[in-house]
Amino acid sequence: MRRLINQRPDVLSKLLLAALPFFLVFLAYALASQARLALNPDDKLLPGWTTLMEAINRVTFVPDLREGDYLLLLDTTVSMERLGTGVGIAMAIGFIVGVLQGLIPYIRATLTNFTNVVSMIPALAILPILFITFGLGETAKIVLIVVGIVPFIIRDLAQRVEELPHEQIIKAQTLGASTWQIAMRIVVPQMLPRLIDSVRMSLGPAWLYLIAAEAIAAESGLGYRIFLMRRYLSMDVILPYVAWITFLAFSLDFLLRALRRVAFRWMYRGHM
Amino acid sequence: MTRVTVENVWKTYGRQTVLERISFETAPQSFISLVGPSGCGKSTFLRMLLGDEAPTQGRILVDGVALQAEPSPDRGVVFQKYSVFPHLTALQNVMLGIELGQSPFLGHLFGKRRRAARDASRAMLKSVGLEAAENKYPAELSGGMQQRLAIAQALVKRPKLLLLDEPFGALDPGIRAEVHEILLTLWRETGMTIFMVTHDLSEAFKLGTRVIAFDRRKNRPEELEAYGATITFDLPVMRKIPPPEPVASTEAVEQKPKIAIVR
Incomplete structure (x- = not known):
């Protein structure tokens, strides 16, 4: 055996x-x-398959009585827009600050402790502050996602930049590279695939913040809908919505992985 | 022709003295092998030549000019590993030096200048025997090919000094001999000065025109902190290969094997 x-x-x-x-x-x-x-x-707690199928049919293909919207489509578009904007802004800020913090000793000395402290703030705890400051509209929700995941992306990328072999940075200098050129030709190209990994890991928290913000104050969105349906104990809608959210999250992760493989082929060559 | 002068260089880290009283001068177009036991500071010395570290005391001059305290394109380097960039193909790795020099903002060349850079880089790749591998990424190359690529990449900047930090330590003997030949040919063609740190004595004597050994003179435990390594042997090597250019007869006399024990 x-x-x-x-x-x-x-x-x-x-x-x-x-x-x-x-x-x-x-x-x-x-x-x-x-x-x-x-x-x-x-x-109502554990609806049978027929009830579930009816509910799915209702939210997907039948226009809503009040506004004439297709609920699932509307909620999905609205939520994905919030998530996409939030994650996109977080990516841009996280990448730029992370690379600078990892590469430039003066910026590292200034920001490292600050980012570490900020990353410890539970983002949901400042949600009330965001609602007070930015109102109940889209801004607060997007800012919550950004604030929630940016510190992680910055820390992760700064760490990856510091992990680049010192030899590479020295070699680039002996080839005449300036700080700017080292950033643009050595560091950024090697950090883009790392950014994708970092974003993939941030997507879980990003969904969490999105649904939390929508649950508290929104007129549409996937999170808003499931918390609205909770009032009517509509498990027949909540369960398909949860499955749909899971599917969306999984697809995003899959697409990011595929992008990494297609765009950064050097990472997959040879015996690495 | 480059002359390197090392004037009474010391290196200390806190209270630990690593190197002390290092002084020597090199003839133009030397190939200096630096040998010594592990931890004797030979790599530290190479990093000072590179500008990655500054001497605590004393100075290093290249053609009478004190070295800048940061790496610069007049000094090429090949490390044991991580010398080439994993995200660039072999050709792009060699072109990088030209592109960085000619395009300060983008670091990329276009059109005619790009073609010129590509042709020069291809010629460089050919001189190290990698012309067939120009589109491969470093991870797809063997260890010996990666080191040849690293040499080509460094030489495209036409450095006055080439610094090698145990460059062939990870290669098997057959490949090593092959890369030795390539390196010697390039050295003869370019006339640069080479410093090579190695722990392989036969390699040191095979390649070098001069072998400098670093070691500690005082090894008692209570002396380890206060005393660093210094030059213990400094041997000119009789070249089996004829020197690249007819050198002055006085130098030829100096090339005779002699053992100069600097004690």
């Missing part, structure tokens, strides 16, 4: 094993839902 660590599943077993946990979750849900509905057909 070989050791457990040396036993590897073949391709088919891998697929089946990967599908197993998902299948078990669906099975558990189906059984629990069936059991509850058998006791009380009006139970």
Whole structure:
């Protein structure tokens, strides 16, 4: 008998094993839902498949009675716009400040402790301040996402810049590079793929801040909708929304990974 | 022709003396091998030549001018590893030096100047035998090819000094001999002065026109902090390869093997 660590599943077993946990979750849900509905057909907590499908159909393909909007489409567009703007701004600020902090000793001396302290502030705790300062509109929500993830991106990138072999920076100088040229030709190109990793890791918190801000003050958005539906115990809408949010988050992560692979092929060459 | 003068150089870190009383002068077009046990400060000395570190005391002059305290394009360098840029192809790695010199803002060249830079870089790649690998990234090259690329990349700036920090330490013997030949050819063609730190004595004597050994004179535990390493041996090497240009007869006499123990 070989050791457990040396036993590897073949391709088919891998697929089946990967599908197993998902299948078990669906099975558990189906059984629990069936059991509850058998006791009380009006139970709202674990709706059956037909109820779920009806709700999905309603929010996706039937215009809303009040405004005539397709709710899922509207919520998705609004939320993705907030998330995209917030993450985009955070990327730009995080990249520029992170690279500067990692590369320039004077900026490092000035900012390192400050970024470390700021990154410890729980972003949700300053949400009231943001609402007071920026009002209940879009700005506060976007600023929350930015404030929440920028310190992490800065710290992560500054660290990656400092991890660049000192030899590379010396070599660039012997080739006549100025600080600007070192930044533009040596550091930035090697940091762009790191930025993508950093953003991928920030997406989880970004979603959290988005949904929290929408839950508290919004007129539309994925987070707003699930918290609105909670009042009516509409699990038939909440559950598909959660699944949809998960799918969106997963797709974003997948797209970023694909972008990294296509745009930075040097990272995947040879024996690295 | 470059002459390097080292005047009574000391290097201390806090209370720890690493190097003391280092003085010597090199003849033009020398190939100096720096040898010594690990931790004797030979790499520290190379970093001072490079400008990455400044001497605590004393000074280093190149052609009578004191060295700047930061790396500059008149001094090329090849490290044991990490000398080439992983995100650039072999050709781009060599072109980088030309592009940086001619394009201060963008660091990229276009059109005619780009073509000129590319042709010069291709010629450089050919001289180290990498013309077939110009579109490969460093991670796709073997260790020996990476070091050849690093040499080509450094030489494209036509440095007066080439500094090598255990450049062949990680290569297997066959590849090492091959890179030695390439390096000697380039050295003869360019007439630059080379400093090479190595822990391999046969390599030091095979390549160098002069072998300088650093070591500590005082090794008692209570003396370790106060006394650093200094030059213990300084040997001219008889060249098996004829010198590149007919040198003055006085120098030829000096090239005779002699053992000058500086004690």
